[in-house]
Amino acid sequence: MFENFVVPNHLKPSDPRFGVGPSLIPLSSLDALRKTGNSLLGTSHRKDAVRKLVKEVQDGLRTYFKIPAGHEIILGNGGATQLWDMLALGMVKKSSLHFVCGEFSEKWYKAHKAVPWIKAEAIRVEYGQGINPYEKANFDMICCTLNETSTGVMLSEIPKLQGEDVLLAMDATSGAGQIKVDFNKVDFYYFSPQKVFASEGGLFIAIVSPKAIKRIEAINQDKTRYIPESMRLIHAVENGKANQTYNTPSISTLFFMNEQIKIMNTLSEDTVISMAKEKAALMYGWAEEKTYLSPYIKESKFRSEAVVTIDVDAKYSVDDLAKVLRAQGVAIDIEGYRKLGRNQFRIALFHNVTKEDLKKLTEIISLAIETEK
Numbered sequence: 001m002f003e004n005f006v007v008p009n010h011l012k013p014s015d016p017r018f019g020v021g022p023s024l025i026p027l028s029s030l031d032a033l034r035k036t037g038n039s040l041l042g043t044s045h046r047k048d049a050v051r052k053l054v055k056e057v058q059d060g061l062r063t064y065f066k067i068p069a070g071h072e073i074i075l076g077n078g079g080a081t082q083l084w085d086m087l088a089l090g091m092v093k094k095s096s097l098h099f100v101c102g103e104f105s106e107k108w109y110k111a112h113k114a115v116p117w118i119k120a121e122a123i124r125v126e127y128g129q130g131i132n133p134y135e136k137a138n139f140d141m142i143c144c145t146l147n148e149t150s151t152g153v154m155l156s157e158i159p160k161l162q163g164e165d166v167l168l169a170m171d172a173t174s175g176a177g178q179i180k181v182d183f184n185k186v187d188f189y190y191f192s193p194q195k196v197f198a199s200e201g202g203l204f205i206a207i208v209s210p211k212a213i214k215r216i217e218a219i220n221q222d223k224t225r226y227i228p229e230s231m232r233l234i235h236a237v238e239n240g241k242a243n244q245t246y247n248t249p250s251i252s253t254l255f256f257m258n259e260q261i262k263i264m265n266t267l268s269e270d271t272v273i274s275m276a277k278e279k280a281a282l283m284y285g286w287a288e289e290k291t292y293l294s295p296y297i298k299e300s301k302f303r304s305e306a307v308v309t310i311d312v313d314a315k316y317s318v319d320d321l322a323k324v325l326r327a328q329g330v331a332i333d334i335e336g337y338r339k340l341g342r343n344q345f346r347i348a349l350f351h352n353v354t355k356e357d358l359k360k361l362t363e364i365i366s367l368a369i370e371t372e373k
């Protein structure tokens with residue numbers, strides 16, 4: 001299907017990378033890295049050049065998110081996936097409650113469930129639905145996912161926890177930077193930078209409240225709990241204070257993230273968010289207007305403003321169309337999340353994906369389907 005479809009030149013987007021991660025890194029960031037010559041890559045992460053870069057990242061995020069005083073910004077290797085295990089070992093006392101609405105929140109739950117001393121419980125909704133977190137007695141950590149990348153569901157509300165010894169942890173991997181969060185309500189907010197922050201994988205960044213730091217310190221003192229040295233959260237906390245990571249980071253990853261933070265700081269978080277909202281309105285509006293399309297997420301308050309998922313009438317194969325668009329270098333990585341098994345487009349609304357390019361993509365897809373009819 002669609003094998004004879006040729007994308008007209010005037011509809012070709014400026015960049016084919018519409019994928020939800022790794023995401024579009026601006027070519028200007030690649031040029032900027034090249035310009036650092038021999039002054040950055042290949043130098044020690046314990047010395048000034050890299051530490052200055054880490055500090056710039058931390059300061060830039062502080063400005064962008066308007067982070068409350070007292071919160072630490074920490075970084076470490078391994079990305080969000082590794083952090084799930086680190087959090088289980090180093091931040092849960094006895095019990096964690098997980099709000100599961102897709103594959104990533106499920107994986108986080110399973111990581112905790114596998115630890116023999118943790119009582120982990122999942123509150124699930126069917127995929128395609130959203131759920132906001134809430135507190136429940138006898139759980140010392142509430143785990144939620146700001147933006148479920150697999151399904152395109154975002155949180156619409158975050159509770160202010162009442163329990164003195166309860167922490168709220170949030171996987172913000174694909175929402176960070178583009179979905180507003182009140183940092184006074186979140187104790188451990190983390191993300192990998194290969195989404196809105198337009199860098200590469202392998203790193204995690206976390207914004208950590210004083211209450212969470214206390215918990216991490218207390219668990220670190222517990223001599224009865226074995227935690228592999230490389231998995232100790234305390235190392236990230238201590239190294240973060242010194243603008244470092246516990247072990248050697250990818251310097252280019254830090255560099256690209258810093259470039260992106262600078263780009264977004266020239267606009268401010270509010271502007272970036274309002275641009276994301278405009279793009280979301282364009283995409284969901286299109287999906288509602290066309291008879292052969294429908295937004296996968298039915299309840300509009302849960303429709304993601306970072307990752308849009310659109311079901312397509314079974315008559316038109318998304319995989320076939322995606323293959324044709326990829327082959328023509330027009331759009332890459334727009335298929336739905338494999339495991340969902342739906343005839344679905346999943347498209348990033350990340351900051352570097354422009355509204356103009358998204359508009360063109362909608363016109364390309366409409367043209368392809370309407371000429372196939």
Ligand SMILES: Cc1ncc(COP(=O)(O)O)c(C=O)c1O
Nearest residue numbers: 079080081104149173174192201
């Ligand atoms: C919401 C969410 N959490 C966690 C991850 C895992 O991140 P990483 O591959 O950096 O470990 C992803 C990756 O796409 C994600 O989207």
